[in-house]
Amino acid sequence: MVALFKFFKKFNTLSKEAEKAIAEISKEVTVKRNSDLQTIGHTCKTIYFLKKGVARIYYFKEDIDITESFSFENSIVVRFESLFTGRPSKKAIQVLEDSDFIAINSPELFKLYDKHPDIERLFRKIFEASLVETVNRVESIQFHTAEERYKVLIKEAPNVLKRVPLKYIASYLGITPVSLSRIRGQK
Protein backbone atom coordinates (compact mmCIF):
# COMPACT_ATOMS: atom_id res chain seq x y z
CA MET A 1 0.00 0.00 0.00
CA VAL A 2 2.97 2.32 0.52
CA ALA A 3 3.47 2.88 -3.20
CA LEU A 4 -0.20 3.71 -3.58
CA PHE A 5 -0.21 6.37 -0.86
CA LYS A 6 2.98 7.81 -2.25
CA PHE A 7 1.25 8.08 -5.62
CA PHE A 8 -1.75 9.77 -3.98
CA LYS A 9 0.49 12.42 -2.39
CA LYS A 10 1.24 13.80 -5.85
CA PHE A 11 -2.42 14.85 -6.05
CA ASN A 12 -3.73 15.53 -2.56
CA THR A 13 -2.77 14.84 1.07
CA LEU A 14 -5.03 12.49 2.99
CA SER A 15 -5.84 12.30 6.68
CA LYS A 16 -4.76 9.13 8.48
CA GLU A 17 -8.42 8.11 8.75
CA ALA A 18 -8.90 8.54 5.03
CA GLU A 19 -5.86 6.39 4.28
CA LYS A 20 -7.15 3.73 6.62
CA ALA A 21 -10.60 3.80 5.02
CA ILE A 22 -9.08 3.30 1.58
CA ALA A 23 -6.82 0.51 2.81
CA GLU A 24 -9.87 -1.30 4.12
CA ILE A 25 -11.54 -1.48 0.72
CA SER A 26 -8.37 -2.36 -1.17
CA LYS A 27 -6.49 -5.56 -1.73
CA GLU A 28 -3.38 -6.73 -3.48
CA VAL A 29 -3.81 -8.73 -6.67
CA THR A 30 -1.16 -10.65 -8.58
CA VAL A 31 -1.71 -11.56 -12.22
CA LYS A 32 0.28 -13.89 -14.46
CA ARG A 33 1.63 -12.55 -17.70
CA ASN A 34 -0.61 -12.70 -20.78
CA SER A 35 -3.74 -13.23 -18.74
CA ASP A 36 -6.71 -10.88 -18.51
CA LEU A 37 -7.14 -8.88 -15.33
CA GLN A 38 -10.60 -7.85 -16.49
CA THR A 39 -12.45 -9.39 -19.41
CA ILE A 40 -14.55 -7.92 -22.21
CA GLY A 41 -18.15 -7.51 -21.09
CA HIS A 42 -17.21 -7.02 -17.46
CA THR A 43 -18.50 -3.92 -15.72
CA CYS A 44 -15.67 -2.02 -14.10
CA LYS A 45 -16.07 -1.83 -10.34
CA THR A 46 -12.42 -1.66 -9.46
CA ILE A 47 -9.81 1.04 -9.70
CA TYR A 48 -6.44 -0.61 -10.18
CA PHE A 49 -3.10 0.79 -9.21
CA LEU A 50 -0.25 -0.91 -11.06
CA LYS A 51 2.58 -1.53 -8.61
CA LYS A 52 4.78 -3.68 -10.77
CA GLY A 53 4.47 -4.87 -14.35
CA VAL A 54 2.88 -3.78 -17.61
CA ALA A 55 -0.74 -3.82 -18.71
CA ARG A 56 -2.72 -2.80 -21.73
CA ILE A 57 -6.36 -2.09 -22.47
CA TYR A 58 -7.55 -3.70 -25.71
CA TYR A 59 -10.63 -4.63 -27.64
CA PHE A 60 -11.60 -6.35 -30.87
CA LYS A 61 -12.62 -4.64 -34.05
CA GLU A 62 -13.83 -7.31 -36.45
CA ASP A 63 -11.61 -9.99 -34.88
CA ILE A 64 -8.60 -7.68 -34.93
CA ASP A 65 -7.03 -7.06 -31.53
CA ILE A 66 -6.55 -3.31 -31.01
CA THR A 67 -4.59 -1.79 -28.13
CA GLU A 68 -6.14 1.33 -26.66
CA SER A 69 -3.47 2.10 -24.08
CA PHE A 70 -0.48 0.84 -22.13
CA SER A 71 0.10 1.21 -18.40
CA PHE A 72 3.33 0.99 -16.46
CA GLU A 73 4.45 1.10 -12.84
CA ASN A 74 2.82 3.63 -10.51
CA SER A 75 -0.23 4.45 -12.52
CA ILE A 76 -3.95 3.98 -12.39
CA VAL A 77 -5.53 1.42 -14.72
CA VAL A 78 -9.24 1.84 -15.30
CA ARG A 79 -11.77 1.62 -18.11
CA PHE A 80 -13.36 4.97 -17.38
CA GLU A 81 -16.24 4.63 -19.80
CA SER A 82 -17.44 1.64 -17.76
CA LEU A 83 -16.50 2.92 -14.29
CA PHE A 84 -18.46 6.15 -14.66
CA THR A 85 -21.44 4.83 -16.58
CA GLY A 86 -21.95 1.47 -14.88
CA ARG A 87 -22.17 -0.15 -18.28
CA PRO A 88 -20.22 -3.25 -19.30
CA SER A 89 -16.97 -2.44 -21.07
CA LYS A 90 -16.18 -3.58 -24.59
CA LYS A 91 -12.55 -3.55 -23.53
CA ALA A 92 -10.35 -5.88 -21.51
CA ILE A 93 -7.30 -5.28 -19.35
CA GLN A 94 -4.46 -7.66 -20.09
CA VAL A 95 -1.20 -8.06 -18.25
CA LEU A 96 1.96 -8.31 -20.37
CA GLU A 97 4.34 -9.25 -17.56
CA ASP A 98 3.68 -10.92 -14.21
CA SER A 99 2.18 -7.92 -12.43
CA ASP A 100 1.12 -6.72 -9.01
CA PHE A 101 -1.88 -4.46 -8.57
CA ILE A 102 -3.69 -2.80 -5.73
CA ALA A 103 -7.42 -3.17 -6.38
CA ILE A 104 -9.68 -0.49 -4.92
CA ASN A 105 -13.37 -1.35 -4.76
CA SER A 106 -14.93 1.62 -6.55
CA PRO A 107 -18.53 1.49 -5.23
CA GLU A 108 -17.07 1.40 -1.71
CA LEU A 109 -14.68 4.19 -2.60
CA PHE A 110 -17.44 6.44 -3.91
CA LYS A 111 -19.34 5.88 -0.66
CA LEU A 112 -16.36 7.30 1.22
CA TYR A 113 -16.68 10.63 -0.61
CA ASP A 114 -19.36 11.98 1.78
CA LYS A 115 -17.46 11.26 4.95
CA HIS A 116 -14.01 12.09 3.52
CA PRO A 117 -13.95 15.19 1.31
CA ASP A 118 -10.18 14.76 1.01
CA ILE A 119 -10.76 11.43 -0.76
CA GLU A 120 -13.27 12.98 -3.12
CA ARG A 121 -10.81 15.76 -3.86
CA LEU A 122 -7.97 13.29 -4.38
CA PHE A 123 -9.84 11.31 -6.99
CA ARG A 124 -11.22 14.44 -8.60
CA LYS A 125 -7.64 15.53 -9.20
CA ILE A 126 -6.54 12.10 -10.37
CA PHE A 127 -9.35 11.94 -12.90
CA GLU A 128 -8.77 15.52 -14.00
CA ALA A 129 -5.22 14.47 -14.81
CA SER A 130 -6.64 11.49 -16.72
CA LEU A 131 -8.84 13.88 -18.67
CA VAL A 132 -5.83 15.95 -19.65
CA GLU A 133 -3.98 12.79 -20.70
CA THR A 134 -6.90 11.59 -22.76
CA VAL A 135 -7.44 14.95 -24.47
CA ASN A 136 -3.74 14.94 -25.35
CA ARG A 137 -4.11 11.46 -26.75
CA VAL A 138 -6.95 12.58 -29.03
CA GLU A 139 -4.73 15.43 -30.13
CA SER A 140 -1.79 13.14 -30.81
CA ILE A 141 -3.92 10.82 -32.92
CA GLN A 142 -5.40 13.65 -34.99
CA PHE A 143 -2.35 15.87 -34.99
CA HIS A 144 0.40 13.43 -35.78
CA THR A 145 0.97 10.59 -38.19
CA ALA A 146 1.68 7.08 -36.94
CA GLU A 147 5.32 7.58 -37.83
CA GLU A 148 5.57 10.79 -35.81
CA ARG A 149 3.86 9.15 -32.87
CA TYR A 150 6.17 6.15 -33.05
CA LYS A 151 9.17 8.45 -32.81
CA VAL A 152 7.66 10.31 -29.87
CA LEU A 153 6.92 6.99 -28.20
CA ILE A 154 10.45 5.63 -28.45
CA LYS A 155 11.84 8.96 -27.33
CA GLU A 156 9.55 9.47 -24.34
CA ALA A 157 9.09 5.84 -23.32
CA PRO A 158 11.96 3.77 -24.71
CA ASN A 159 11.18 1.06 -22.20
CA VAL A 160 7.92 0.41 -24.03
CA LEU A 161 9.93 -1.10 -26.85
CA LYS A 162 11.62 -3.53 -24.51
CA ARG A 163 8.52 -4.57 -22.63
CA VAL A 164 5.76 -4.58 -25.21
CA PRO A 165 5.53 -6.69 -28.40
CA LEU A 166 5.60 -4.61 -31.56
CA LYS A 167 2.27 -5.93 -32.74
CA TYR A 168 0.60 -4.22 -29.80
CA ILE A 169 2.49 -1.02 -30.41
CA ALA A 170 1.38 -1.14 -34.04
CA SER A 171 -2.30 -1.39 -33.16
CA TYR A 172 -1.85 1.31 -30.53
CA LEU A 173 -0.48 3.54 -33.28
CA GLY A 174 -3.37 2.60 -35.51
CA ILE A 175 -1.32 0.77 -38.12
CA THR A 176 -0.49 -2.84 -39.05
CA PRO A 177 2.65 -4.62 -37.86
CA VAL A 178 3.80 -4.56 -41.49
CA SER A 179 3.56 -0.78 -41.60
CA LEU A 180 5.36 -0.41 -38.30
CA SER A 181 8.09 -2.66 -39.60
CA ARG A 182 8.46 -0.39 -42.62
CA ILE A 183 8.71 2.68 -40.40
CA ARG A 184 11.35 0.98 -38.26
CA GLY A 185 13.19 -0.30 -41.31
CA GLN A 186 13.68 3.03 -43.09
CA LYS A 187 17.03 4.26 -41.86
Next chain:
Amino acid sequence: MVALFKFFKKFNTLSKEAEKAIAEISKEVTVKRNSDLQTIGHTCKTIYFLKKGVARIYYFKEDIDITESFSFENSIVVRFESLFTGRPSKKAIQVLEDSDFIAINSPELFKLYDKHPDIERLFRKIFEASLVETVNRVESIQFHTAEERYKVLIKEAPNVLKRVPLKYIASYLGITPVSLSRIRGQK
Protein backbone atom coordinates in the same frame (compact mmCIF):
# COMPACT_ATOMS: atom_id res chain seq x y z
CA MET B 1 -28.21 31.88 -15.99
CA VAL B 2 -31.34 29.77 -15.85
CA ALA B 3 -30.16 27.44 -18.61
CA LEU B 4 -26.85 26.99 -16.82
CA PHE B 5 -28.39 25.95 -13.52
CA LYS B 6 -30.78 23.66 -15.33
CA PHE B 7 -27.75 22.03 -16.94
CA PHE B 8 -26.06 21.72 -13.55
CA LYS B 9 -29.06 19.89 -12.11
CA LYS B 10 -28.33 16.94 -14.39
CA PHE B 11 -25.15 16.39 -12.39
CA ASN B 12 -25.67 17.62 -8.83
CA THR B 13 -28.08 19.81 -6.88
CA LEU B 14 -26.67 23.05 -5.52
CA SER B 15 -27.63 25.07 -2.49
CA LYS B 16 -29.00 28.57 -3.12
CA GLU B 17 -25.79 30.03 -1.71
CA ALA B 18 -23.71 27.95 -4.09
CA GLU B 19 -25.78 29.08 -7.07
CA LYS B 20 -25.40 32.66 -5.98
CA ALA B 21 -21.64 32.26 -5.58
CA ILE B 22 -21.34 30.87 -9.10
CA ALA B 23 -23.55 33.62 -10.53
CA GLU B 24 -21.24 36.19 -8.98
CA ILE B 25 -18.20 34.94 -10.88
CA SER B 26 -20.02 34.43 -14.17
CA LYS B 27 -21.01 36.72 -16.98
CA GLU B 28 -22.81 36.53 -20.27
CA VAL B 29 -20.75 36.81 -23.42
CA THR B 30 -21.95 37.25 -26.98
CA VAL B 31 -19.69 36.40 -29.92
CA LYS B 32 -20.14 37.11 -33.61
CA ARG B 33 -20.02 34.22 -36.04
CA ASN B 34 -16.62 33.17 -37.40
CA SER B 35 -14.73 34.99 -34.68
CA ASP B 36 -12.52 33.41 -32.01
CA LEU B 37 -13.84 33.25 -28.48
CA GLN B 38 -10.38 32.22 -27.28
CA THR B 39 -7.24 32.42 -29.37
CA ILE B 40 -4.30 30.08 -29.83
CA GLY B 41 -1.69 30.69 -27.14
CA HIS B 42 -4.22 31.89 -24.61
CA THR B 43 -4.24 30.14 -21.24
CA CYS B 44 -7.72 28.90 -20.39
CA LYS B 45 -9.12 30.58 -17.31
CA THR B 46 -12.75 30.39 -18.23
CA ILE B 47 -15.26 27.60 -18.31
CA TYR B 48 -17.82 28.40 -21.00
CA PHE B 49 -21.37 27.22 -21.12
CA LEU B 50 -22.83 27.47 -24.61
CA LYS B 51 -26.36 28.83 -24.35
CA LYS B 52 -27.04 29.42 -28.01
CA GLY B 53 -24.98 28.78 -31.13
CA VAL B 54 -22.24 26.47 -32.34
CA ALA B 55 -18.55 26.43 -31.54
CA ARG B 56 -15.54 24.36 -32.42
CA ILE B 57 -12.09 23.84 -30.96
CA TYR B 58 -9.38 23.85 -33.62
CA TYR B 59 -5.66 24.12 -34.13
CA PHE B 60 -3.12 24.19 -36.93
CA LYS B 61 -0.97 21.32 -38.05
CA GLU B 62 1.51 22.67 -40.58
CA ASP B 63 -0.84 25.46 -41.66
CA ILE B 64 -3.75 23.05 -41.99
CA ASP B 65 -6.77 23.93 -39.84
CA ILE B 66 -7.89 20.85 -37.87
CA THR B 67 -11.11 20.66 -35.87
CA GLU B 68 -10.80 18.83 -32.58
CA SER B 69 -14.43 19.05 -31.50
CA PHE B 70 -17.79 20.71 -31.99
CA SER B 71 -20.05 22.11 -29.28
CA PHE B 72 -23.74 22.81 -29.42
CA GLU B 73 -26.40 24.30 -27.14
CA ASN B 74 -26.36 23.41 -23.45
CA SER B 75 -22.85 22.10 -23.17
CA ILE B 76 -19.57 23.04 -21.61
CA VAL B 77 -16.78 24.36 -23.85
CA VAL B 78 -13.31 24.17 -22.39
CA ARG B 79 -9.77 23.36 -23.46
CA PHE B 80 -9.10 20.98 -20.60
CA GLU B 81 -5.41 20.49 -21.27
CA SER B 82 -4.94 24.20 -20.61
CA LEU B 83 -7.50 24.63 -17.81
CA PHE B 84 -6.00 21.87 -15.67
CA THR B 85 -2.33 22.48 -16.40
CA GLY B 86 -2.27 26.29 -16.46
CA ARG B 87 -0.31 26.13 -19.68
CA PRO B 88 -1.19 28.10 -22.84
CA SER B 89 -3.32 26.14 -25.25
CA LYS B 90 -2.30 25.38 -28.81
CA LYS B 91 -5.98 25.40 -29.65
CA ALA B 92 -8.56 28.11 -30.24
CA ILE B 93 -12.29 28.22 -29.72
CA GLN B 94 -14.16 29.58 -32.71
CA VAL B 95 -17.83 30.40 -33.00
CA LEU B 96 -19.61 29.21 -36.17
CA GLU B 97 -22.88 31.09 -35.59
CA ASP B 98 -23.61 34.21 -33.55
CA SER B 99 -23.48 32.64 -30.10
CA ASP B 100 -24.25 33.34 -26.46
CA PHE B 101 -22.08 31.94 -23.70
CA ILE B 102 -22.00 32.08 -19.94
CA ALA B 103 -18.38 32.53 -18.91
CA ILE B 104 -17.38 31.18 -15.50
CA ASN B 105 -14.09 32.46 -14.11
CA SER B 106 -12.27 29.22 -13.32
CA PRO B 107 -9.69 30.42 -10.74
CA GLU B 108 -12.56 31.98 -8.81
CA LEU B 109 -14.61 28.82 -9.25
CA PHE B 110 -11.86 26.60 -7.89
CA LYS B 111 -11.61 28.86 -4.85
CA LEU B 112 -15.26 28.14 -4.12
CA TYR B 113 -14.57 24.42 -3.77
CA ASP B 114 -13.47 24.69 -0.12
CA LYS B 115 -16.50 26.58 1.04
CA HIS B 116 -18.99 24.77 -1.20
CA PRO B 117 -18.40 21.02 -1.41
CA ASP B 118 -21.53 20.77 -3.55
CA ILE B 119 -19.81 22.91 -6.20
CA GLU B 120 -16.70 20.74 -6.11
CA ARG B 121 -18.87 17.66 -6.48
CA LEU B 122 -20.82 19.22 -9.34
CA PHE B 123 -17.74 19.94 -11.38
CA ARG B 124 -16.18 16.61 -10.47
CA LYS B 125 -19.17 14.93 -12.05
CA ILE B 126 -19.20 17.25 -15.06
CA PHE B 127 -15.54 16.54 -15.74
CA GLU B 128 -15.99 12.81 -15.16
CA ALA B 129 -18.62 12.90 -17.88
CA SER B 130 -16.13 14.78 -20.07
CA LEU B 131 -13.58 12.04 -19.39
CA VAL B 132 -16.04 9.38 -20.54
CA GLU B 133 -16.80 11.41 -23.67
CA THR B 134 -13.14 11.85 -24.44
CA VAL B 135 -12.31 8.17 -23.89
CA ASN B 136 -15.16 7.30 -26.24
CA ARG B 137 -13.75 9.72 -28.76
CA VAL B 138 -10.35 8.00 -28.65
CA GLU B 139 -12.16 4.71 -29.14
CA SER B 140 -14.15 6.03 -32.07
CA ILE B 141 -11.02 7.30 -33.79
CA GLN B 142 -9.15 4.01 -33.33
CA PHE B 143 -12.14 1.72 -33.63
CA HIS B 144 -13.89 3.13 -36.64
CA THR B 145 -12.92 4.37 -40.08
CA ALA B 146 -13.69 7.93 -41.11
CA GLU B 147 -16.56 6.60 -43.20
CA GLU B 148 -18.10 4.75 -40.27
CA ARG B 149 -17.72 7.80 -38.07
CA TYR B 150 -19.32 10.05 -40.66
CA LYS B 151 -22.35 7.79 -40.74
CA VAL B 152 -22.59 7.75 -36.96
CA LEU B 153 -22.29 11.52 -36.93
CA ILE B 154 -25.14 12.17 -39.38
CA LYS B 155 -27.26 9.61 -37.57
CA GLU B 156 -26.66 10.88 -34.04
CA ALA B 157 -26.28 14.58 -34.82
CA PRO B 158 -27.93 15.34 -38.16
CA ASN B 159 -28.06 19.02 -37.22
CA VAL B 160 -24.26 19.12 -37.45
CA LEU B 161 -24.56 18.84 -41.22
CA LYS B 162 -26.84 21.85 -41.36
CA ARG B 163 -24.82 24.05 -39.05
CA VAL B 164 -21.20 23.18 -39.74
CA PRO B 165 -19.30 23.51 -43.05
CA LEU B 166 -18.18 20.16 -44.44
CA LYS B 167 -14.53 21.17 -44.44
CA TYR B 168 -14.62 21.31 -40.64
CA ILE B 169 -16.41 17.99 -40.42
CA ALA B 170 -13.75 16.51 -42.70
CA SER B 171 -10.88 17.60 -40.49
CA TYR B 172 -12.81 16.46 -37.42
CA LEU B 173 -13.04 13.03 -39.05
CA GLY B 174 -9.34 13.15 -39.86
CA ILE B 175 -9.74 13.24 -43.64
CA THR B 176 -9.60 15.83 -46.42
CA PRO B 177 -12.70 17.55 -47.77
CA VAL B 178 -12.07 15.64 -51.00
CA SER B 179 -12.27 12.30 -49.19
CA LEU B 180 -15.41 13.31 -47.35
CA SER B 181 -16.95 14.32 -50.63
CA ARG B 182 -16.19 10.86 -52.01
CA ILE B 183 -17.80 9.21 -48.99
CA ARG B 184 -20.88 11.38 -49.38
CA GLY B 185 -20.98 10.81 -53.12
CA GLN B 186 -20.96 7.02 -53.11
CA LYS B 187 -24.63 5.91 -53.06
Next chain:
DNA sequence: GAAAACACTTTACATATGATAAGAAATTAC
Protein backbone atom coordinates in the same frame (compact mmCIF):
# COMPACT_ATOMS: atom_id res chain seq x y z
C1' DG C 1 17.95 -28.96 -26.12
C1' DA C 2 14.73 -30.02 -29.84
C1' DA C 3 10.22 -29.03 -31.51
C1' DA C 4 6.63 -25.99 -31.64
C1' DA C 5 4.73 -21.66 -31.30
C1' DC C 6 5.10 -16.97 -31.76
C1' DA C 7 7.02 -12.46 -33.34
C1' DC C 8 9.02 -9.78 -36.77
C1' DT C 9 10.51 -8.53 -41.46
C1' DT C 10 10.34 -8.46 -46.38
C1' DT C 11 8.20 -8.70 -50.85
C1' DA C 12 4.57 -8.15 -54.25
C1' DC C 13 0.27 -6.53 -55.29
C1' DA C 14 -4.23 -4.14 -54.72
C1' DT C 15 -6.64 -0.36 -52.84
C1' DA C 16 -7.71 3.77 -50.52
C1' DT C 17 -6.33 8.29 -49.61
C1' DG C 18 -4.10 12.62 -50.44
C1' DA C 19 -2.62 16.47 -53.54
C1' DT C 20 -3.72 19.30 -57.19
C1' DA C 21 -6.60 21.54 -60.22
C1' DA C 22 -10.83 22.77 -62.44
C1' DG C 23 -15.53 23.48 -62.37
C1' DA C 24 -20.23 23.71 -60.11
C1' DA C 25 -22.94 25.30 -56.45
C1' DA C 26 -23.96 28.02 -52.68
C1' DT C 27 -23.33 31.93 -49.84
C1' DT C 28 -22.01 36.63 -48.85
C1' DA C 29 -21.40 41.41 -49.82
C1' DC C 30 -22.39 45.57 -51.97
Next chain:
DNA sequence: GTAATTTCTTATCATATGTAAAGTGTTTTC
Protein backbone atom coordinates in the same frame (compact mmCIF):
# COMPACT_ATOMS: atom_id res chain seq x y z
C1' DG D 1 -29.86 41.17 -57.85
C1' DT D 2 -25.26 40.81 -59.60
C1' DA D 3 -20.46 40.14 -58.59
C1' DA D 4 -17.25 38.20 -55.66
C1' DT D 5 -16.05 34.91 -52.49
C1' DT D 6 -16.36 30.69 -50.36
C1' DT D 7 -17.66 25.91 -50.26
C1' DC D 8 -18.21 21.58 -52.28
C1' DT D 9 -17.62 18.10 -55.88
C1' DT D 10 -15.30 15.67 -59.52
C1' DA D 11 -11.36 13.98 -62.05
C1' DT D 12 -6.57 12.67 -62.54
C1' DC D 13 -2.46 11.11 -60.77
C1' DA D 14 1.05 9.85 -57.21
C1' DT D 15 1.82 7.77 -52.89
C1' DA D 16 1.22 5.37 -48.68
C1' DT D 17 -0.97 1.72 -46.42
C1' DG D 18 -3.19 -2.69 -46.09
C1' DT D 19 -3.42 -7.76 -47.35
C1' DA D 20 -1.36 -11.98 -48.14
C1' DA D 21 2.29 -14.97 -48.12
C1' DA D 22 6.84 -16.51 -47.37
C1' DG D 23 10.86 -16.51 -44.80
C1' DT D 24 13.82 -15.42 -40.70
C1' DG D 25 14.50 -14.99 -36.03
C1' DT D 26 13.22 -15.48 -31.22
C1' DT D 27 10.90 -17.41 -27.32
C1' DT D 28 8.40 -20.94 -25.01
C1' DT D 29 7.42 -25.56 -23.67
C1' DC D 30 8.18 -30.14 -22.32
